[in-house]
Amino acid sequence: MTAALIAIFLWWVTTGAILFAVTALAQQRVALAACAGILLFGGLITLHFAAEEVSAAGAYLSFLAALAIWGAVEISFLGGLITGPNRKALPSELTGLPRFWSATRVVLWHEILILALGFLLIIAFAQGPNRIGLMTYGILWLMRLSAKLNLYLGVRNTGETLLPAHLRYMSSYFAHRPMNLLFPFSITLGTLLSAWLFHKAFADGADAHQAVGFMLIATIASLAVIEHWFLMLPLPIETLWRWGLRDEPAPAQTATWFTDRSGPFDTRPLDALLVRITAGAFGSIESLKGSIRAPEGWLTLDFVDGTMHLRRAAATEAMRTGIIVTGRLLDMRGIQSEFEDYALRYGA
Secondary structure: OOHHHHHHHHHHHHHHHHHHHHHHHOOOOHHHHHHHHHHHHHHHHHHHHHHOOOOOOHHHHHHHHHHHHHHHHHHHHHHHOOOOOOEEEEEEEOOOHHHHHHHHHHHHHHHHHHHHHHHHHHHHHOOOOOOOHHHHHHHHHHHHHHHHHHHHHHHHOOHHOOOOOOHHHHHHHOEEEEOOOHHHHHHHHHHHHHHHHHHHHHHOOOHHHHHHHHHHHHHHHHHHHHHHHHHHHOOOOOHHHHHHOOOOOOOEEEEEEEEEEOEEEEEEHHHHHHHHHOOOEEEEEOOOOOOEEEOEEEEEEEEEOOOEEEEEEOOOOOOOOEEEEEEEEOHHHHHHHHHHHHHHHEOO
């Protein structure tokens, strides 16, 4: 039980400390690189000395070393040192495979770094009896990769306020949806993995090294599953680490578009436009309200809790075709341009 509490404490403290470092030193790339280098070097040296130590102390040392190495990886990413060749917001016209490739290029160098370090750890430490650090690194990578894919496919709570200001363009690649097809598999497999690790920790005949080591890894895996649940729950997980942020969150913005064209407008192409906007192609959308004159009469648009609602409405003299969008990091000109183009193409 002590090992589990230590893992929870380290998860909370190290995450906040990394956020503090990358926001407090946002303009000091040399200092950030030095922090990442010290953590990486210290983690590798500690893993080396703990590789042959099959004891409870060896398990703790190996676990801490893996966290240090992972901390170096996170600082290099969140500090903007190693991200990818694409450092721009998602272009409005990209969907499907082009959108996926553009998103991949946002984090490409970072993912290559993680894999390269993973291969280095396997080559250097897989033959030793103490593999707790190696397994910890693998769990952190798998669960982080799963979280990234879920953010790309669509979640309810993206937590983009945790992104430092210099990385907030990445939020345009996050999709806001109440559910995606990958999420149930991520949760199920993560839960099964956590259960197996806990089983290994409590197995009959487990020595101190196995009991402590697998308890630490199982707790980290369980916390990663909880983090996945927070992606779908309307709860502000960022408040857990608000103390680590030193820059102001992006202010709320409002974009409006109205047209004097009388319509009616073909609503079939409207669905794809609304999906692209609410999925984050023009920033993080918190609400979208509006009305449109369709061939069958007036419709109201209302984006609430990740879901777009279209409803029939009685016509009034004040009704106009238009929208009001509220969100953060909005490309307001892009939103207005998209709707103006829609009105020109599909209006009567």
